[in-house]
Amino acid sequence: MDNLGETADGAQQNERDAGTRAAPWWRGAVVYQVYLRSFADGDGDGVGDIAGLRARLPYLRDLGADAIWLNPWYPSPMVDGGYDVSDYRDIAPVFGTLAAADALIGEAHEQGLRVLIDLVPNHTSDRHPWFQAALAAGPGSPERERYWFRRGRGEAGELPPNNWESAFGGPAWTRVTEPDGRPGEWYLHLYAPEQPDLNWGNGEVRAEFESILRFWFDRGIDGIRIDVAHGLDKDPALPDLVSGPGGALVPAGEEHPYRDRPGVLEIYRSWRKVADAYPGDRVFVAEAWVDGPQRVARYVGPGCLHTAFNFPFLTCPWSPRGFREVIGESLAALHAVGAPATWVLSNHDCVRHVSRYGRARARMDGPHFHPESPFDLQLGTRRARAAALLMLALPGGAYLYQGEELGLWEVEDLPEEVLQDPRWEWSGHTDRGRDGCRVPLPWSGSAPPFGFGPDGSRPWLPQPPEWRDYTAEAQARDPGSMLELYRAALRMRRSHPALGDGTLRWLGSPADVLVFARDPGFCCAVNFSAGPVPLPAHEQVLLASGPLDGDRLPGDTAAWLRI
Numbered sequence: 001m002d003n004l005g006e007t008a009d010g011a012q013q014n015e016r017d018a019g020t021r022a023a024p025w026w027r028g029a030v031v032y033q034v035y036l037r038s039f040a041d042g043d044g045d046g047v048g049d050i051a052g053l054r055a056r057l058p059y060l061r062d063l064g065a066d067a068i069w070l071n072p073w074y075p076s077p078m079v080d081g082g083y084d085v086s087d088y089r090d091i092a093p094v095f096g097t098l099a100a101a102d103a104l105i106g107e108a109h110e111q112g113l114r115v116l117i118d119l120v121p122n123h124t125s126d127r128h129p130w131f132q133a134a135l136a137a138g139p140g141s142p143e144r145e146r147y148w149f150r151r152g153r154g155e156a157g158e159l160p161p162n163n164w165e166s167a168f169g170g171p172a173w174t175r176v177t178e179p180d181g182r183p184g185e186w187y188l189h190l191y192a193p194e195q196p197d198l199n200w201g202n203g204e205v206r207a208e209f210e211s212i213l214r215f216w217f218d219r220g221i222d223g224i225r226i227d228v229a230h231g232l233d234k235d236p237a238l239p240d241l242v243s244g245p246g247g248a249l250v251p252a253g254e255e256h257p258y259r260d261r262p263g264v265l266e267i268y269r270s271w272r273k274v275a276d277a278y279p280g281d282r283v284f285v286a287e288a289w290v291d292g293p294q295r296v297a298r299y300v301g302p303g304c305l306h307t308a309f310n311f312p313f314l315t316c317p318w319s320p321r322g323f324r325e326v327i328g329e330s331l332a333a334l335h336a337v338g339a340p341a342t343w344v345l346s347n348h349d350c351v352r353h354v355s356r357y358g359r360a361r362a363r364m365d366g367p368h369f370h371p372e373s374p375f376d377l378q379l380g381t382r383r384a385r386a387a388a389l390l391m392l393a394l395p396g397g398a399y400l401y402q403g404e405e406l407g408l409w410e411v412e413d414l415p416e417e418v419l420q421d422p423r424w425e426w427s428g429h430t431d432r433g434r435d436g437c438r439v440p441l442p443w444s445g446s447a448p449p450f451g452f453g454p455d456g457s458r459p460w461l462p463q464p465p466e467w468r469d470y471t472a473e474a475q476a477r478d479p480g481s482m483l484e485l486y487r488a489a490l491r492m493r494r495s496h497p498a499l500g501d502g503t504l505r506w507l508g509s510p511a512d513v514l515v516f517a518r519d520p521g522f523c524c525a526v527n528f529s530a531g532p533v534p535l536p537a538h539e540q541v542l543l544a545s546g547p548l549d550g551d552r553l554p555g556d557t558a559a560w561l562r563i
Ligand code: NOJ
Pocket: 080, 081, 083, 120, 191, 227, 228, 287, 348, 349
């Protein structure tokens, strides 16, 4: 690890001293995702905040994380959990103040934790001053050029300009009322209507976001997660999609009119220059939902971004063949461009992996989970424990989603009246959305709010009473708990020379078992079958996700071995 809070002079001095630079910290970092509104509530209003996070930094340090990534914390009407930003240079009052954010960054650095924030460049809130100005300025104005305003189709412009759909359901276009009171143009929103898409062909948009990057880098931020990184560039002809297999809308030609277009890479190459002008190692991580590791690798080529989330890994079902393929393809594609792999099992948009793996049958379609059999908590927990050891042994960095270290599951039975995800409304109440993975964390005690906020406070989503046995406090006393497994794994990962960035070698194994070695002297074995298999040859068992059966590795269990 290089120094936190290094000065420009210090960084140059280090480079001179070392002759060559040590590998940057982010190539093997474990980044803990803090979904701020659900992490810890300092002021008792039911919503997590910066004060709550500051008080819990020692927990994250002791867990063994290298960095934290915070979901958007900017002023926002909170239509989409803060991914509708109305001011990119301030903090939402519900989370704290800019001074509190500065204090958090400083305190995290003192605890040895780097800080990544979330940038939302694809769209703003409809309350953002730019969008308000665009509404007021009317058709043909430079203010409207920053977004995608178009005349509608049909005789009186009464139909949307094309057939694109919002990711949350419904058309991707909303018609505005012009300043003179008449129905007027339509604007594009690939998410909720309150999230108008920015036009990245516009020079002012580009300049503004480079300035926002500098604003946060100047405050000491170590990295940035880029929301909807695959979506910024759009075909200005805005062509209709056509009906594809199963009725899904697909592009008529080879290029998609708004997903994963080559133009996005040019934007990120200029962002990279902004980051590289700062001392120390600042990192970008792309939220790019694209088709497979080869496409992911395009975002992290030389001169482009540093890292990208590995969603092919997250969406892989619990299967040895599936994991072997996605791990192999990810390492090959990313190492070919000199980038480290990253691994992730859960985040704030996806069903928690205890609930995904805890099913005999299930499938994923992008981020959408389709259970096909009932949930078995024991099965899900056993597999999640094995998955943690698998992920943390793989070469590269890893992202942990808050609560996975506690073994939390998706809360699938939240009452309808508390659901807040816009997907619930926009799907016509057919998709319950993502609130089930965003339920506030249980820290201590035996009844809600489980230490999430002061006694008597009411978390913004109700916590299941069963979480009394899953609090951080309860697990800290239990050597067999998920929390203690994560702590032990992260401790070992820090000290073992084979772990973190690097490469792996697959070793021969039965079909339902994955075994790989990392040099020097480390081996990870994961048994995906239901029955035990012999452990590979080893000198010592370093860590196991569950009790071993003599010299055998039980089903759905992983072990770290010294070889
Ligand atoms: C991806 C974010 O992770 C998700 O929570 C959000 O709804 C969309 N992008 C839109 O910003």
